[in-house]
Amino acid sequence: MRLQSDRLAAARPYLYLTPTLLVLATFTYLPIARLAEMSLHAPGTGASLGPWIGLSAYQKLFSNPLFWRILGQTFAYVFASVPIAMALGLGLALLLDQPLRGLGLLRALYYAPVVMPTVAVAALALWMFNPNGGLVDYLLHLVGIAPIPWLVDTTWALPTLIVIAVWKNVGYYMVIYLAGLQALPQAVLDAARLDGARPLVRFFTITLPLLRPTTFFIGVVALIGSFQVFDFVNLMTQGGPSNATNVLVYFAYQNGFAYMQLGLAAALSLVMFALVLAILGLVAWTFNR
């Protein structure tokens, strides 16, 4: 009897975890397994799989120069937009972390793009960055700079996309950094002042190290989010001009649903999954050292 109730007590936590695990299994783990299965088979009809083809989908993917180009562009997008948005978010948070009048309003203003629907942001951005009389080119014209073709130019398109993504995300990072800053122990910062540390030194030796958990959290969220960038690309450029703004998720989408290469799309998705996992592992390792 006694042993049985002990066993029950030991099993109880797992019992409570079961519903969540079931949902995750149905909608996350099983699809990943199914994806792996798909990537190893030729396309079939409907939900059924074609014959086993081994790793040939991966071979096809890795031998395609466009894949490598798009991989590079995805990395460029991620490793430009994430640090820039994080640095700007922290900068804004530092500016707003003081007893200002109308602080709530300012915070709401900076946060507004985050809650705006992506479709609206994309439409707005298309208008602002329109090379034919868009707002940005008009403003540049006022200070005597020739119009820039932004999203229709292969050189400018990706940077423009990065700017728009930064603008959309910076408010979110700002709010989290602000919460992090306000949770910092004021006495520690006071102690550093009395120890003779001037503002810039205080920021780099005290504030920034103490914000480490916040930076880690934002970094992980931002990395995952930007690797999965799809909607801006889909809404504004469809990967163009000539694949200049094509990224991994959009490429997978094109292969799967435009070119009906489901096996290739599955392989691509798995490669991306492994990549994100590896990068997050690296980030976690760096932060927990």
Next chain:
Amino acid sequence: MIEPALRFAGVGKSYGEARILDDLHLEVAEGEFFVLLGPSGCGKTTLLRMTAGLQTLDRGEIYLRGTALSPVPPEGRNIAMVFQDYALYPHMTVYQNMAFGLRRHARRRAETDAQVRKTAALLGIGALLERRPHQLSGGQQQRVALGRAIVRDPALYLMDEPLSNLDAQVRATVRTEIKELQRRLRVTTLYVTHDQVEAMTLADRMAVLNEGRVQQIGRPIDVYRAPANEFVAQFLASPKLNVFDGTLERAAGTASVRTAIGTFAFPNPPSSLGEPTALRVGLRPEEIKVSFPIDESEPHLSVRLIEPLGSQVLVIAERDGTQVTVSVAADALPAEPRRLRVVPAGCAVHLFDRGGLALAHFISA
């Protein structure tokens, strides 16, 4: 006149309508251990933070060794502060915590190293140098905080209730250590507390603050013996001051003070005392002489409650709505005392006018 190490000249601070500090004047001598004592909200911590530069003054000026502090930012004041919650840099080792301030003052690495190790040895934390704050006990953390202050050899130490987060045993130990250190290093120290025991044990001199004003400045023993007003007497009493309405009765050359618990003979009353008939009489629990009569016919108070504190016992007694608390040695207390009599001779009596201002202090004859 020699310029004192630290001088507060007419310092004032307000938050909106609320006056936190009002026209405060204080002088602290070089090497002195000066305690600011007062209840929470009396302005003592504000005063300390203004000295550090963490808060601004509205009126007046603070001088450190003759230099006006207002134009100097905290980073440049050469003042070290020990905080209530230690405020160690959590991401740095003990060594880095102590070296931080020295590095800021651009000393050579070898010199910094020697200085840190010497100070750590002085505080008995030499073995902890590679630990981080969260691996230390409260007492150890506060020692590190002291070390961080000492190692810089500043012109002034500020201590903001450094013992209040420690448990009772450690508190007593660290209190002794702070006193020994200050005696040894002789650095001018301004120490804020609401604990009269800390003030009494640590201070060379102290100022009692209430509602933003200095109530009394002096050596602890002088303040204890002759509190300037009822507030100071009350604040320095533990557990609490017994206060009664009383009347002063003068006869040829002598006087006596009559209260609900007895009449106290007042030898050599000063002529300055005039003729206030109605006044307030304060007696500290430990300064009342009592006996425990067996005979019911003697006038007495009924014992209501006994609170043993160890070597001392608090006895709370009452008669006709008048309550008195006395502290007696445990071994002088009979088993189950029921009656308590105040012995009128040998009590320390503090007389205040109706407004609470001290008139006289005497030992009853």
